[in-house]
Amino acid sequence: MARMTCKCGEILSNVLVPNDVQLRVYTDEEWDAIIQSNSMDSLAIPFPKYDIWRCYKCERIYVCDWEYGKVIKTFILEED
Numbered sequence: 322m323a324r325m326t327c328k329c330g331e332i333l334s335n336v337l338v339p340n341d342v343q344l345r346v347y348t349d350e351e352w353d354a355i356i357q358s359n360s361m362d363s364l365a366i367p368f369p370k371y372d373i374w375r376c377y378k379c380e381r382i383y384v385c386d387w388e389y390g391k392v393i394k395t396f397i398l399e400e401d
């Protein structure tokens with residue numbers, strides 16, 4: 322479990338399970354490999370390679386690599 326402060330000042334946390342902060346994102350190739358490696362009797366879905374967090378206030382997206390203990394990319398909505 323972790324928490325971080327978004328650049329907008331909102332505190333983000335994954336303490337609640339389930340929560341509305343973490344997104345489970347897989348590439349199509351990763352998802353296909355997961356499906357191919359499972360049988361119909363048991364379904365084992367590994368955690369995705371990256372932890373994706375979304376701020377519910379400003380909608381920034383953070384791509385976290387906890388193996389290295391840090392955010393590696395931040396995406397923000399573009400103003401029109």
Ligand SMILES: [Zn+2]
Pocket residue numbers: 327328329330331376377378379380381
């Ligand atoms: Zn935010």
